Amino acid sequence: xxxxxxxxxxxxxxxxxxxxxxxxxxxxxxxxxxxxxxxxxxxxxxxxxxxxxxxxxxxxxxxxxxxxxxxxxxxxxxxxxxxxxxxxxxxxxxxxxxxxxxxxxxxxxxxxxxxxxxxxxxxxxxxxxxxxxxxxxxxxxxxxxxxxxxxxxxxxxxxxxxxxxxxxxxxxxxxxxxxxxxxxxxxxxxxxxxxxxxxxxxxxxxxxxxxxxxxxxxxxxxxxxxxxxxxxxxxxxx
Numbered sequence: 001x002x003x004x005x006x007x008x009x010x011x012x013x014x015x016x017x018x019x020x021x022x023x024x025x026x027x028x029x030x031x032x033x034x035x036x037x038x039x040x041x042x043x044x045x046x047x048x049x050x051x052x053x054x055x056x057x058x059x060x061x062x063x064x065x066x067x068x069x070x071x072x073x074x075x076x077x078x079x080x081x082x083x084x085x086x087x088x089x090x091x092x093x094x095x096x097x098x099x100x101x102x103x104x105x106x107x108x109x110x111x112x113x114x115x116x117x118x119x120x121x122x123x124x125x126x127x128x129x130x131x132x133x134x135x136x137x138x139x140x141x142x143x144x145x146x147x148x149x150x151x152x153x154x155x156x157x158x159x160x161x162x163x164x165x166x167x168x169x170x171x172x173x174x175x176x177x178x179x180x181x182x183x184x185x186x187x188x189x190x191x192x193x194x195x196x197x198x199x200x201x202x203x204x205x206x207x208x209x210x211x212x213x214x215x216x217x218x219x220x221x222x223x224x225x226x227x228x229x230x231x232x233x234x235x236x237x238x
Contacts (some may be wrong), residue, residue, distance in 0.1 A: 001026045001185055002047070003153060007066075009039075009046050009054035009209075019208040029176065029186045031219075033193070035230050038187045039209035041083055044156050048080040049073040060154070074103065076198040077153035081143045081160055083189075089132035092200035093123055093142055096131055100149035110149075115144050115198070120141070121175065137168040139229070144175075154185045161192045173199055193231070197221065205230065 002024040009017040010216040017073060024030050032040050042160060046151040049060055049070040058066040060078050068076075088096055097117055101110035118124040121141050126134065131142065140160055147155055157176075161169050173195055176186060190196050196203060197217040205213040207229045220226055 001061060002029075002187075003059040004043075004047065005057045005059065005232050007043070007046055007058065009042055009051055010054045015207075016209050017046065017053075020206070020209075021056075022204055022211070022214060024185060024187060026107065026153075026185055027180060027183060029180055029188065029200050030201065031203040032187060032189045032206065033191070033203060033230065034206035035198055037208075038206040038230075040206055041158055042079055042209075043206070044158055044187075044189065048078065048156060060086040071103070072228045074150050074152075076118050077151065078156070079152040079178050081147050081148045081158055083158040083162070085139055085143050087131040087142075088138055089130065091131055092127065092204075093129055093131065093138075093145075094118070094127040096142055097123075097145045100146040102139055103149075104151045113149055113151075117148050121145050121148075137165070137171075140164065140168075140172065141175075148179075151185065153180075154187070157186060157188045157190075159189055159191065161195055169195060190205045191211035203220070 004020060004022050007017055007020050020043060034040055046053050049068050053066050057064055060076060063236045065073050092107060094114060096112055098114045101113040105113055118127050120143065123141055128136060144160060159237065161172055164172060169192060176199065180186060188200065200217065202216060204211055205226050211222045212229065213226050
């Protein structure tokens with residue numbers, strides 16, 4: 001579904017991402033971890049079209065998409081959320097999701113899509129609330145709902161668990177599993193290691209912009225280079 005081929009992104013003399021390659025198959029949940037400043041969000045920016053790669057290429061469903069604008073990539077079904085949420089405080093939850101749905105649908109179908117997503121994400125009962133008046137957990141759900149309203153096939157989630165309580169985090173994990181069961185594919189950047197280790201089939205590790213490891217959770221947990229550069233200790237998971 002997605003192929004990242006030797007992507008590098010530089011900003012002047014700073015190399016933010018260096019020669020990173022990986023593939024993601026349909027209905028996978030792939031995690032990307034690494035220290036702050038490792039290049040995780042920059043890699044998302046390149047994949048989703050916000051930055052052009054300095055070198056290398058990105059392919060989605062067999063089509064080369066590097067050089068496309070974010071809206072063109074979104075219309076093809078590759079959509080991202082943002083680490084720092086833009087909540088549009090004067091909009092209701094309903095209107096916030098509806099606006100995203102209009103990217104792909106005329107108004108009647110967009111309203112139908114919005115109603116469907118509100119139901120799927122458990123937001124129907126609070127759809128009338130202004131975004132400035134909702135909790136962090138609900139704002140995170142709306143961020144996911146907006147992405148879903150564009151009709152994605154692959155979702156890039158950038159720290160969607162940050163700021164959530166343990167109970168709220170579990171609810172988000174179950175929601176992602178449910179959506180994967182409905183056919184969606186995910187790449188997740190996250191610092192909550194128990195989430196990554198228990199949710200993802202495969203994990204990439206970045207350090208100073210370079211991919212230093214790739215494997216299943218058990219392989220990543222036992223990788224000495226990953227432990228030394230990021231984990232600090234062996235992570236136990238169920």
